[in-house]
Amino acid sequence: MTRLAALALLALASPLSARESLGVYESWAAFKDASPARCYAIAKAGGKTAPPAYATVSLWPNKGVRGAVHLVLSREVPAKGSVRLTVGDKRFDLVIKGRNAWAADARADAAIVAAMRSAARMSVSGAGFTDRYSLDGAATAIDAATVGCANR
Numbered sequence: 001m002t003r004l005a006a007l008a009l010l011a012l013a014s015p016l017s018a019r020e021s022l023g024v025y026e027s028w029a030a031f032k033d034a035s036p037a038r039c040y041a042i043a044k045a046g047g048k049t050a051p052p053a054y055a056t057v058s059l060w061p062n063k064g065v066r067g068a069v070h071l072v073l074s075r076e077v078p079a080k081g082s083v084r085l086t087v088g089d090k091r092f093d094l095v096i097k098g099r100n101a102w103a104a105d106a107r108a109d110a111a112i113v114a115a116m117r118s119a120a121r122m123s124v125s126g127a128g129f130t131d132r133y134s135l136d137g138a139a140t141a142i143d144a145a146t147v148g149c150a151n152r
Helices: 003-013 106-118 136-150
Strands: 019-025 028-033 036-043 052-062 067-075 083-085 091-104 120-124 129-134
Touching: 003 019, 019 136, 028 136, 067 083, 067 106, 067 120, 067 129, 083 106, 083 129, 091 106, 091 120, 106 136
Parallel strands: none
Antiparallel strands: 019 028, 028 036, 036 052, 052 067, 067 091, 083 091, 083 120, 120 129
16 A cells, blocks of 8 residues: 555544554554544555445553454445454454444454464455455554553
8 A cells, every 4th residue: 555545544534633643554554543542553455445445453542442453344244244354364253233343352353463463464255245455564553553552
């Protein structure tokens, strides 16, 4: 992802006035929002998805949340549908609502983030679609987000 594409992706995540860039790391970027206090690593899915799909790993220090995985899918998934995240050779079933997907709990979040740190690619599939992500720069962006919220 180019720096310009990463910055354009920011507009989807939160209001421009509240966001501080923590850096762009290959295909991932990291940001810090003042209110509500949060830091996150974010990437846009590769290819041309309409609407755009993206993945985030967030920290919400005031809520005690670290490493929360959230994906905005390129397609809405029916209520009884299913979505599977594949990170390297690991597979995770996600909780879904419309175009949003999350890990089932904090333990699953931690397992997904650990897998992301050692894999080159990840994909999320379901209901006739697959969104693909490069993990180049993901670990560094996650670390930047973690450091960005360390003193909160």
